[in-house]
Amino acid sequence: MRVLNVSEVTENIKEMCIEANHFLPEDMKCAIQKAGSKEEAPLGRQILEQLQENMEIAGKEMIPICQDTGMAVVFMEVGQDVCFTGGFIEDAINEGVRKGYVDGFLRKSVVKDPILRENTRDNTPAVIHYSMIPGDRVKITVAPKGFGSENMSRVFMLKPADGIEGVKSAVLTAVKDAGPNACPPVVVGVGIGGTFEKCALLAKKALTRTVGEYSEIPYVQELEKELLERINRLGIGPGGLGGTTTALAVHIESYPTHIAGLPVAINICCHVNRHVVREL
Numbered sequence: 001m002r003v004l005n006v007s008e009v010t011e012n013i014k015e016m017c018i019e020a021n022h023f024l025p026e027d028m029k030c031a032i033q034k035a036g037s038k039e040e041a042p043l044g045r046q047i048l049e050q051l052q053e054n055m056e057i058a059g060k061e062m063i064p065i066c067q068d069t070g071m072a073v074v075f076m077e078v079g080q081d082v083c084f085t086g087g088f089i090e091d092a093i094n095e096g097v098r099k100g101y102v103d104g105f106l107r108k109s110v111v112k113d114p115i116l117r118e119n120t121r122d123n124t125p126a127v128i129h130y131s132m133i134p135g136d137r138v139k140i141t142v143a144p145k146g147f148g149s150e151n152m153s154r155v156f157m158l159k160p161a162d163g164i165e166g167v168k169s170a171v172l173t174a175v176k177d178a179g180p181n182a183c184p185p186v187v188v189g190v191g192i193g194g195t196f197e198k199c200a201l202l203a204k205k206a207l208t209r210t211v212g213e214y215s216e217i218p219y220v221q222e223l224e225k226e227l228l229e230r231i232n233r234l235g236i237g238p239g240g241l242g243g244t245t246t247a248l249a250v251h252i253e254s255y256p257t258h259i260a261g262l263p264v265a266i267n268i269c270c271h272v273n274r275h276v277v278r279e280l
Contacts, residue, residue: 001081001082001083001136002079002081002082002083002136003083003085004082004083004084004085004138004280005084005085005086006084006085006086006087006088006089006091006092007086007087007092008280009084009089009092009093009096009138009140009280010092010093010095010096010099011096012096012140012278012280013074013092013093013096013097013100013140013142014096014097014099014100014103014104015100016096016100016140016142016276016278017072017096017097017100017101017104017106017142017144018100018103018104018106019276020142020143020144020274020275020276021064021065021066021069021070021104021106021144021274022058022059022062022063022064022065023058023059023065024055024065024272024273024274025210025273025274025275025276027210027211027212028187028211028248028271028273029052029055030211030212031211031212031248031249032048032051032052032055032185032248032271033052035048035185035238035245035248036048036049036052038244038245039237039238039243039244039245040243040244041237041238041242041243041244043237043238043241043242043243044237044238044239044241044242044243044244044245045243047237047238047239047241047243048185048238048245051238051271064106064107065272065274066146066270066272067107068107068109068146068147068148069101069106069107069109069123069144069146070109070144070145070146070147070274071109071110071123071126071127071144071145071147071150072097072100072101072123072124072126072127072142072143072144073126073127073129073142073143073144073145073204074093074097074126074127074128074129074140074141074142074143075129075131075139075140075141075143075205075208076089076093076128076129076130076131076138076139076140077131077132077133077138077139077140077141078130078131078132078133078138079132079133079134079135079136079137079138080132080133080134080135081135081136082136082137082138090128093126093128094124094125094126097122097123097124097125097126098122098123098124100123101122101123101124102122106123107123108120108121108122108123109123109147110123110124110125129201129204129205137279137280138279138280139277139278139279139280140277140278140279140280141208141275141276141277142275142276143204143207143208143274143275143276144274145204145269145274146183146270146272148181148182148183148270149178149181149182149183149186149268149269149270150267150268151181152174152177152178152181152182152268153174153203153265153266153267153268154170154173154174154177154265154266155196155199155200155263155264155265155266156170156263156264156265156266157196157261157262157263157264158170158261158262158263158264159261159262160259160260160261160262162262163262164219164223166262166264167190167192167223167262167264168223168226168227168230170264170266171188171190171227171231171250171264171266172227172230172231172234174188174266174268175188175231175234175236175246175247175266175268176234176236178268179236179240180236180239180240180241181240182268182269182270183239183240183270183271183272184236184237184238184239184240184245184246184247184270184271185238185245185246185247185248185271186246186247186248186268186269186270186271187207187211187247187248187249187250187251187268187269187271187273188227188231188247188249188250188251188266188267188268188269189202189203189204189205189206189207189251189253189266189267189268189269190202190203190206190227190250190251190252190253190264190265190266190267191203191204191205191206191252191253191254191255191263191264191265191267192252192253192254192255192262192263192264193254193255193256193257193262193263194255194256194257194263195257195258195261195263196263198255198263199255199263199264199265200265200267202253202254202255202265203253203265203266203267204267205253206251206252206253206267207251207267207269207273207275208275208277209251211248211249211273212249215251215252215253215254217254220252220254223252224249224250224251224252225250227250227252228247228249228250231246231247231250232244232245232246232247234246248271248273
């Protein structure tokens with residue numbers, strides 16, 4: 001049994017919140033640079049160049065990449081041989097988010113109640129997803145999610161008879177309906193299977209996959225490639241102003257489901273697809 005003080009979790013999450021909001025991961029930076037070299041529309045190329053310039057300024061000046069510094073989504077993969085000490089782990093996670101957003105001078109965008117709308121003033125609470133894994137390590141993924149793109153996400157409860165063509169139609173419908181509102185170029189996370197809530201969680205987790213890495217399931221990999229190509233033929237383009245780069249990647253995760261259902265969730269993320277991963 002490995003003993004881990006929750007203060008270590010707090011300090012790491014604080015640093016991860018600040019890092020995620022100032023520096024895009026290398027996979028996203030490379031994807032935007034690659035898109036800029038391939039974009040056919042002059043205005044689209046100009047926008048992609050501006051996005052790259054924005055990333056450089058954010059890193060050099062320690063200014064957030066986007067003014068919407070998001071609601072903190074935290075994935076906790078906890079080894080079954082880990083014992084947390086020094087406090088309640090959920091309090092420690094939220095304290096890390098609080099310190100990151102307050103000490104990092106990041107915008108606080110969370111309200112206590114969805115109807116009453118009073119700001120919590122420290123961007124807590126985070127949305128936390130726990131899973132148990134073998135071993136004595138803890139893997140933490142912090143993924144601040146802005147709501148311009150989050151608001152464009154969808155869940156479709158398809159019939160089994162809709163099959164793979166129904167899945168394709170659902171994804172394309174979600175992206176077309178989002179149009180410029182999701183701040184393209186986007187990354188499209190897709191969850192297929194499970195239940196209503198499980199497919200949405202799969203879609204969210206899919207956004208944290210490294211851009212350029214495809215599913216290990218052959219037909220899913222082909223589906224990812226086909227959907228990316230079809231999305232980029234929609235003509236929405238960078239900034240929604242036209243072009244051949246509407247999406248940088250389509251990531252699909254699947255899970256077993258019931259004989260009577262085919263749940264599909266599409267979680268769209270703008271080009272500021274922030275995620276930082278650390279293992280303790």
